[in-house]
Amino acid sequence: MAILTMREALNQALFEEMERDERVFLMGEEVALYHGAYKVSMGLLEKFGEKRVVDSPITENSFVGLGVGAANVGLRPIIEVMTFNFSILALDQIINNAAKLRYMSGGQFECPIVIRGPNGAGGALAAQHSQALEAQYVHCPGLKVVMPSTPGDAKGLLKAAIRDPDPVIFMESEKLYNYKGEVPEEEDYILPIGKAEVKHSGSDVTIVTYGRMYTHAILPALERLEGEEGLSVEVIDMRTLAPLDLDTVLESVAKTNRMVLVEESWPKASVGAWISEQVYRYGFDLLDAPIERVSHLDVPMPYAANLEAEIIPGPESVVDAVRKVCYL
Amino acid sequence: MATKSNSTKTSSSKKGKMNLKDIPFSKERLIELFRQMLLGRRFEEKCGQQYQMKKFSGFCHLYIGQEAVAVGSIAALEIGKDYVFTTYRDHVHALILGISAKEVMAELFMKRTGSSHGKGGSMHFYNGKTRFMGGNGIVGGHTPLATGAAFASKYRGDGAVALCYMGDAAVNQGTFHESLNMAGLWGLPIVYIVENNIYGMGTSTERSCAQPELWKRTGDAYNIPGRQVNGMDMLEVYEATRQAVEDARNGQPVFLEMLCYRYRGHSMSDPATTYRTKDEVGQWRMKDPIERLKEQFPTVFTESMVKDMEEEIKQEVADSIKFAEDSELPELSDIWTDVCVDYPGYPGREASDNKYEFPYEQLENAKK
Structure with missing residues (x-):
């Protein structure tokens, strides 16, 4: 077992899945040049280039929606929201589009997207930046919601989320990015979604x-x-x-x-x-x-x-x- | 790029006779496109009638009057390669993009044989084979999706273009501006078409838009040239879209404003009497896109030829109603399919069918 921070574990998962599958790309605010507001995407731009690691304008509803559209036509987007507080701006795209296309189309289309970022309080950030919003997404059928607590779980579950054919809301925590824990060193460590x-x-x-x-x-x-x-x-x-x-x-x-x-x-x-x-x-x-x-x-x-x-x-x-x- | 970004107001529309030599496709293709318009018209008329007869319910938005826009623009695409996203006024787009009249009518009639198996309805038609991506119910909500398809196309380098229709009210939504900003910024292969039928429900562009000349709104703002097109002229729509699709394939997104008119109300519940005049409707009916095409090619669309086609279409629509009536409603078990790919027994589902069963034997053993 390696001892890694949550940030490193998430970064490994992104790195491995992007290396494994050409269709996987990362988009969000500050994910490329800045390496992510919380540095989760450290080194990804340098490895995969600007085609696959894309800095978006501050346009949450539409870059999440862009990811949904790209997923509908066969790509595997990972959309980073800087925090889930900002995902409120994208609720229309997540709830009206990502969660419903498979159903509304009678199973003709699917939406293999991961929407990820920190959820919950970060420390002295006041009311608009400290919300734990998982219930909003759990409430809506058609979405899977994952919220890991340790670096090992974070890695195994993020890899599973990226491979999942349905939209996955993947909620991290600003307070956990520096938290250290054991991460199995096996080549393709993956955990099942839906198991406590x-x-x-x-x-x-x-x-x-x-x-x-x-x-x-x-x-x-x-x-x-x-x-x-x-x-x-x-x-x-x-x-x-x-x-x-x-x-x-x-x-x-x-x-x-x-x-x-x-x-x-x-x-x-x-x-x-x-x-x-x-x-x-x-x-x-x-x-x-x-x-x-x-x-x-x-x-x-x-x-x-x-x-x-x-x-x-x-x-x-x-x-x-x-x-x-x-x-x- | 600077010159390309200049927005233009075009008026190449020709009324009156045209020569077959002047059009960019064969006579057979012209007839096929005319038939698409006529089928769209007659299908929608019958659809409205069936709705009034209470054969189905829900929201129902008819396309009557706007046929030239969908037919002329989709004709400029490579079907099966390019993507099409549209609004909830989508029956005719569906018919053009390979969903049979039977499957459209059956979906409206809430039948399992409908194209979305009775789960989509009037506002949500899709066809995976022709890359018809709906049928979307939220005004402006699909502009990011279409932008995403264009992003995917550029990402893969497969040369596909996304065509994104919207109504005139959508241009005031945030998603419209956010999407165009990204498309312009990244040079995505996309053509946005606003079907400007003047009214967002009952509110006119004059009463809702600071700049009601919509084609002017994107050039300088998003580096996306805006072009105004006579949406009542199928050939003009075709030519404008063909040019726009070519530009888009070369990495220059385009915004087309198609001026058109819906003869009916916003939806079946709107008699359209309070916000517009009979005189206005009459003026637009004088510009009818189907009549216009007949006038342009009187030797092709002769009285007897059109009469035969009308008969054939009448039969096709009647058959679709028969098919829809005869089809079965969805099975109750269909409720649970296609929520997620491997939709498990969410504990919540017992609320309606009590399918969740906890292994009580295991519990008993655990207690011991």
Whole structure:
């Protein structure tokens, strides 16, 4: 295993897939000469040239739409949005076009596009630049939504997303780009879309999460829960949010009978709300306590760091929620 | 490049007799194009009638009056190589691009034999074989898609051109300007055609556009020459598009404003009485593109020849209705196909058909 940052792992995935398939190109704001606002595309312009690594004008709706059109006619675009906050400008192209062409055309056309970039808070960026928007995309059928939490998962899942014949919304995190982790060194490391992973086995309580909450809230909470509280905690990283791997969640809840959901986004109509509903519906008899949910407070993000720290879920709130479902 | 970018207002339109020697294709081809226009006209008339008889529902936008635009411009393409994207006023484009009258009517009638198997409807016709890319429902929403097809063509170097139709209201959408900016910046092989029928629903270009002479809007702004064309004259449309497609294949995108008119309302629910006058409609009907072509070639389109063609088309349209009526509705299981290629049992799907089954045995074992 190599130890890489998330940025390096994503860069490797882009590099390998562009080398493997001529049809793959990368387009977005600042992806070429600047090497990406977060330097994820470092070295790609130099290797693949400006035909395949394309700096776009600041025109989110239309360069995403251009990618959709190019995908419809056989290319494999990777469209980088500088952050998913800006993807709101491209919702028309993603929801009305990318997600629907296969269906509306009776299966005549497909849309193998990846739309990727950081999602969620970056730190003191205030309300317009700190949003976790995964629920918007999970809500719409026809899209696959992937949100990895570790460098290894990021590499394997990005490679899978690029090869997938359907539109994949691939959500990274600004806070994770420097996060280091193990990445298998096998030649073509690829992970299946639609499979959750039990990141940590346990028998007293199940924590279901995805994205950077795993590394930033749950890993630090685990030490306390397993140390001070003496609990055996199972942690499931969903990795893909659409389609949802409910089987893995229910199997775990069948064992622990208690569940805590941790997500970075707002609580209303969220992915956590959706997973909870599914567990209540299919796993009602398995639960010994109501599900606890830990989410972003239901407010726009303020600038001040002390307020931001209070608003985003951290280890404290995870510990509190776990204690609550365990009636401690 | 500087001279090419200059926008021009053309008026080479000739009314009255023309000589077969003066046109760039054979008599047979001329007849074929005339037939496409006539089929489009009669199909749409019947379509409106069937709608009023409540044989189908939903939005339905008829193309009557604008036939010269679709027929003349598609005639300038290499079918199967070039891409065509259009709006929701798409029945006639579909007929020209290889979807049979039967498949179009069956789709309108919501049948499984329709070209999108009953999932697209009036606004969403597609034909993979002829690279007809729809049939798009959002005003201006497909201009980036067409620009993407042109990008792909340049990327592969395969010489294909994308033709992107839009209505006059689309030129005020952000996607129009964003797309033209990229096409002009990168020299993409694309021809944008605005079918200027004067009204975006009921709002005229005069009431919605700071510069209602649309052909003027792209030259200096995007380095894309704008040219105004008489959209009621099929031959003029053909020639303007042929030139534009040639320019586009050489890396110069072009914007064509085709002046035309829809005789009917915006959609079947619009009687078109509040925003325009009968007199105006009458004036445009005097310029009818089908009559015009007949007048240009009276020895080709003789009374008996046209009568025979009318009979044949009448039968073709009647057959399409019969076919549509006789076809089966989609199966309920079709609901779940073609969402994604490998659409799994999303847990949510049980809401309607309870297909998701969790392995409860496994749970029981786990509990033990």
